[in-house]
Amino acid sequence: MLVDQFNPLEGKMLSILDKDGNVKDKKLVPKIEDEKLIEIYKTMLLTRVADIKALQYQRQGRMLTYAPNQGQEATQVGSIAASEEKDWLVPAFRELGAWLYKGVPLEQIFLYWYGNESGSDFPENVKMLPISVPIASQLNHAVGIGMATNIKGEDEVTLAYVGDGGTSQGEFSEALNFAGVFNTPTVFIISNNQFAISVPRKFQTKAKTLAQKSIGFGIPGIQVDGNDVLAVYAATKEAVDRARKGEGPTLIETVTYRLGPHTTSDDPKIYREDVEVEEWKEKDPLIRFRKYLIDKNLWDEEKDEKQKEEFENIVNSNFKKVEESGKISLEKIFKYNYEEMTPELIEQYEEYKNYIEKGVK
Amino acid sequence: MLVDQFNPLEGKMLSILDKDGNVKDKKLVPKIEDEKLIEIYKTMLLTRVADIKALQYQRQGRMLTYAPNQGQEATQVGSIAASEEKDWLVPAFRELGAWLYKGVPLEQIFLYWYGNESGSDFPENVKMLPISVPIASQLNHAVGIGMATNIKGEDEVTLAYVGDGGTSQGEFSEALNFAGVFNTPTVFIISNNQFAISVPRKFQTKAKTLAQKSIGFGIPGIQVDGNDVLAVYAATKEAVDRARKGEGPTLIETVTYRLGPHTTSDDPKIYREDVEVEEWKEKDPLIRFRKYLIDKNLWDEEKDEKQKEEFENIVNSNFKKVEESGKISLEKIFKYNYEEMTPELIEQYEEYKNYIEKGVK
Amino acid sequence: MPLLNNISAINHALDKEMERDKSVVVYGEDVGFEGGVFRATAGLQKKHGVDRCFDTPLAESGIVGSAVGMAVNGMKPVVEMQFSGFVLPAMNQILGHVARYRNRTRGRYNLPMVIRMPYGGGVRALEHHSESMEDIFAQTPGLKVVIPSTPYDTKGLLLAAIRDPDPVIFLEPKRIYRAFKQDVPEEDYTLPIGKAKIVQEGEDITVVVWGALVREAQKAIKEIEDEGISVELIDLRTISPLDKETIIESVQKTGRFLVVHEAFKSFGPGAELISTVNEGAFLYLEAPPTRLTGFDITIPLPKGEHHFIIEPKQIADKIREIVSF
Amino acid sequence: MPLLNNISAINHALDKEMERDKSVVVYGEDVGFEGGVFRATAGLQKKHGVDRCFDTPLAESGIVGSAVGMAVNGMKPVVEMQFSGFVLPAMNQILGHVARYRNRTRGRYNLPMVIRMPYGGGVRALEHHSESMEDIFAQTPGLKVVIPSTPYDTKGLLLAAIRDPDPVIFLEPKRIYRAFKQDVPEEDYTLPIGKAKIVQEGEDITVVVWGALVREAQKAIKEIEDEGISVELIDLRTISPLDKETIIESVQKTGRFLVVHEAFKSFGPGAELISTVNEGAFLYLEAPPTRLTGFDITIPLPKGEHHFIIEPKQIADKIREIVSF
Ligand SMILES: Cc1ncc(C[n+]2csc(CCOP(=O)(O)OP(=O)(O)O)c2C)c(N)n1
Ligand SMILES: Cc1ncc(C[n+]2csc(CCOP(=O)(O)OP(=O)(O)O)c2C)c(N)n1
Numbered sequence A, B: 001m002l003v004d005q006f007n008p009l010e011g012k013m014l015s016i017l018d019k020d021g022n023v024k025d026k027k028l029v030p031k032i033e034d035e036k037l038i039e040i041y042k043t044m045l046l047t048r049v050a051d052i053k054a055l056q057y058q059r060q061g062r063m064l065t066y067a068p069n070q071g072q073e074a075t076q077v078g079s080i081a082a083s084e085e086k087d088w089l090v091p092a093f094r095e096l097g098a099w100l101y102k103g104v105p106l107e108q109i110f111l112y113w114y115g116n117e118s119g120s121d122f123p124e125n126v127k128m129l130p131i132s133v134p135i136a137s138q139l140n141h142a143v144g145i146g147m148a149t150n151i152k153g154e155d156e157v158t159l160a161y162v163g164d165g166g167t168s169q170g171e172f173s174e175a176l177n178f179a180g181v182f183n184t185p186t187v188f189i190i191s192n193n194q195f196a197i198s199v200p201r202k203f204q205t206k207a208k209t210l211a212q213k214s215i216g217f218g219i220p221g222i223q224v225d226g227n228d229v230l231a232v233y234a235a236t237k238e239a240v241d242r243a244r245k246g247e248g249p250t251l252i253e254t255v256t257y258r259l260g261p262h263t264t265s266d267d268p269k270i271y272r273e274d275v276e277v278e279e280w281k282e283k284d285p286l287i288r289f290r291k292y293l294i295d296k297n298l299w300d301e302e303k304d305e306k307q308k309e310e311f312e313n314i315v316n317s318n319f320k321k322v323e324e325s326g327k328i329s330l331e332k333i334f335k336y337n338y339e340e341m342t343p344e345l346i347e348q349y350e351e352y353k354n355y356i357e358k359g360v361k
Numbered sequence C, D: 001m002p003l004l005n006n007i008s009a010i011n012h013a014l015d016k017e018m019e020r021d022k023s024v025v026v027y028g029e030d031v032g033f034e035g036g037v038f039r040a041t042a043g044l045q046k047k048h049g050v051d052r053c054f055d056t057p058l059a060e061s062g063i064v065g066s067a068v069g070m071a072v073n074g075m076k077p078v079v080e081m082q083f084s085g086f087v088l089p090a091m092n093q094i095l096g097h098v099a100r101y102r103n104r105t106r107g108r109y110n111l112p113m114v115i116r117m118p119y120g121g122g123v124r125a126l127e128h129h130s131e132s133m134e135d136i137f138a139q140t141p142g143l144k145v146v147i148p149s150t151p152y153d154t155k156g157l158l159l160a161a162i163r164d165p166d167p168v169i170f171l172e173p174k175r176i177y178r179a180f181k182q183d184v185p186e187e188d189y190t191l192p193i194g195k196a197k198i199v200q201e202g203e204d205i206t207v208v209v210w211g212a213l214v215r216e217a218q219k220a221i222k223e224i225e226d227e228g229i230s231v232e233l234i235d236l237r238t239i240s241p242l243d244k245e246t247i248i249e250s251v252q253k254t255g256r257f258l259v260v261h262e263a264f265k266s267f268g269p270g271a272e273l274i275s276t277v278n279e280g281a282f283l284y285l286e287a288p289p290t291r292l293t294g295f296d297i298t299i300p301l302p303k304g305e306h307h308f309i310i311e312p313k314q315i316a317d318k319i320r321e322i323v324s325f
């Protein structure tokens, strides 16, 4: 078991590909079909392309606040790829790659960041919760999903995401503790991207690793190289398999780096040095995985260029649709607070509707 | 260092006296002056006597809800005895022995349980916070006290108490994490009395020990026999010394047992077997410590009887004063919400005062 | 027809609904094995299994947060906060998620869940055991807030709450948990959420109350019966959504209005009722709509509680005052 | 005299007070090294040291809870919640402890502390970044709630808040953080907490507002100037304790009343103001006291926010409506 081999208290971190895409230890390479390897890579690439574009749109004033993902693609896609369609995804707010792999239409994701609630009205078959803005509060939802899974006797697993900053919230601990007590099929993934906005990981906790937080809840924990998609996949797959077999939750810390700003309102130059960013750029998860695929003859540079171009077009056309979506209707902001609008809401709605119909607003 | 010798992950628990008061390992016996040993024992005895009396008063309908302490005297007194007058005590709500040792007048403690806020208006020299009813929420207060201590460059230490149930609250983790990050001089004491009302320790968390929760915050943790006052003292003393030297917080789990009901409104027969209680009665911390003192020629049975009698009289006379205190005046329930009563409060107060002066209520 | 008090009506309703609907699960601190500190859930674990009625670790946010996940995944959780004063650690979940999930997802996920809690003062308890926090929940869009005052209502409203597709905060006036018994039909019935009950009709003044104060108001009315004052007494039953229609109609008839509640006065629930009356019956008012409430203070410990608790005499005097305005 | 906007007035006031009073410490998420996501605390760490202005782990309950301990142990903590929507995890501390410590200990411990937070909508933000929660704090005995509307007021009120022996919730209307500048005296001054400001005197109607809506109301008044409607505009400045005297006196003069706020309507702050007017000026009223408020809905994401934000035109129309009642 990887969780036994890589004890965070002994300073061990699971890492399979080095930064040049070479396999360090063949025994650790997870079994993944070629087709799936390519799907994983493509999703990482789409994530990268969509992310860069979204940032551009925002800088052009065409998009609202947006939370970039660059550098974290391996963490995002490697983890979700180890789950199945029947499994649940409980996001924090920075897992674009995971959402895309899970099947959320890019258009919806853009719609959300564009400021429209309909972006969270996912298709029926996408078992994913909406983005959760209050840090770490989503983790208890994930545990509740798993409690229901257990009661119903089903075999679905829940993947729940949280940032390094999120591990300081009380709810993080409550959720992991519940998961342990109720033995829920939950895999917690800490995207440790080294920062909570401006606050570096080392000020977030005195613990050397975030993975070791699992010990306080009696559940297994493991730290993995979050820029190594194979390592992330391997650790998650093991955890998912255990969860599915009824062996309970796991905590995975993926060590990665946010290459971009926290959000488009953030200026990282205030709180970190460019050299640090440059160092991490060398560990770019995409480059590494691409080299691995090329070495395996599953991919080449030409394909890559073409694929990128195709994705750029897809992204552009998706965003165009979003831009054409316009504002939200009055009805829609009233309609969903309850299954049926209350008399008071009807009154407020009608009054205001009549008012603006006079052309006022 | 005890915290190194007794690693909770290795299933080790610090224990010095066996249940018959014999020293297991002489090297572990903490240096405590004879006078202090007797003071500790006397406080434990007073705690026991006051506790039994309080329960009687309550059963007689003379006292309101009361939270009994029987069985936990070593945990309570052994820990606080390792601190100094300048140190802070941050209680949960079940540490009678600690409060008494700290110098809170018994009368005030009774006054509190009698339902009068003045019970928490401690004398100026008693550096103790009021009882905190919302479980675990007091721990962040303790950390804040320590943050101030650090800023002011003082050398006071804070002892903070919480129950086994309290370790599941998110605030427990937030506080320990803050303590680690800000390197506060805080000693956290978990009184693991095996129950949170009816919920047994094993349903509170999947972690084998509560002491190991410290690992998630990068701070030392140790499990001690909570019915062995010397063990509790030794572990706390080491932690207090470290804290005072600027070496930061420690988590101590004292393994003990609540022999009585949760509160006087609770019927433990619903959720636990008498045999379990009987087993723990054999590990009574008072008996054990008394034997130790008698063996050391510091105490004898006769003294014990006399002392008990004296305490009974003290307790009775203290409670009498409380019973004579009567109800709280109208002014007092209005006066302390702000430094100065707001105009609205003055109005509410005056109106009601006039109303009841007409003899209505 | 069983004779039940309020607490046994809760137990009865939970039992019936767990039998009827296998997706109903009941949990919280001490809720399972022991059956709750007030015995509201006594026997349910034994009867319906540890899967469907169980204890949790001591963490209110965990309880409510996990209930969100449960509800998303097909269950109908009915969770207990041991006292309403201990709901505060769960506020982020309740105000930040429970109330908003449907709207956030445009109806993709709704949360059929109930958060039960004993509430209110008058039981000579420790701090944090006597709070009246209906206003915080009532002001939160997306929540419904229900407060029963009799065993009959308790059963009908709790069943309605569990079956409601939206989250319901169910506040139980603990002071009257065991105050009196009532015949409660064995068979299934619900009472509509969002509808007030006219307890008695009258002509001179409308008095609105809920929870434990319904009985106190009834006693007050008895006290002034002989004085020729005819009171229309309304038990709100649901704080949100507020049954404005019933209130306004009544005040349009009586011209006078009194709301009585135990929660603090300023920015309290009474203010909304006074505003409602103003907006709906201003031209009918013969006296200023009035509130008789708790003071703007932390509810006192038992030795001061008697000042805080509103007695029938006070209600009677306030009615007299308004009627002679 | 420096020309400051609202956010720089906060920075300026904090800086001055940290200089004057060494017991003042400033902390929160991103507050230290970066100087806050809105730059409210920019430069303070560099100037006053990392001991007195620092970052915390991401945990609001930890921030507020530790501030309680700090205050007990001789400091005056000024802590920041990054947005008012994120104060919810700290509710147990604020409502359960901060508000109650003085009363609980009969004055043995008071808590001189300030909890600052950007609040309100209109900045096209993500969910949980636009909430108006003044009502929850205002209804809690033991708290004071202050909302400034200009740079001058911001400095004077923030200094008063820090020096106040009681805990103060300081809500900063983020929509106008950088909306305009004002000359702010370099020297030390405070403004009284609990006192409203009559922004302009008038005869026909009393309009009460606070925070970002003060400017919107001023614009509305400009719009109707020519119509011969004379408005008395009151900026509440402090929500709790409420300056009833100023409001009631004004309504006794004008006979008409409008309160405008962005918070939800039902059980919202406007209800208290209407009740206050009723209780203090019922016989002077020539029209029903009225509220113009946010809807009873979760505040929409940016593409729907325009419906929610109250514009000057709406205020003007409401004034016209009331005056012609
Ligand atoms: C309860 C809460 N407090 C504060 C915030 C503001 N906030 C948004 S993101 C963030 C930092 C999150 O850091 P981390 O968990 O590491 O995730 P990352 O942004 O790095 O993905 C903060 C403080 C919030 N969203 N929720
Ligand atoms: C936040 C909160 N939730 C619930 C309660 C009700 N309650 C009082 S004591 C208690 C159990 C506490 O267990 P533990 O922490 O082990 O302390 P012990 O009672 O054993 O001393 C509970 C649930 C409370 N006081 N506060």
Ligand SMILES: [Mg+2]
Residues within 6 Å of the ligand: A163, A164, A165, A191, A192, A193, A194, A195, A196, A197
């Ligand atoms: Mg991060």
Ligand SMILES: [Mg+2]
Residues within 6 Å of the ligand: B163, B164, B165, B191, B192, B193, B194, B195, B196, B197
């Ligand atoms: Mg316990």
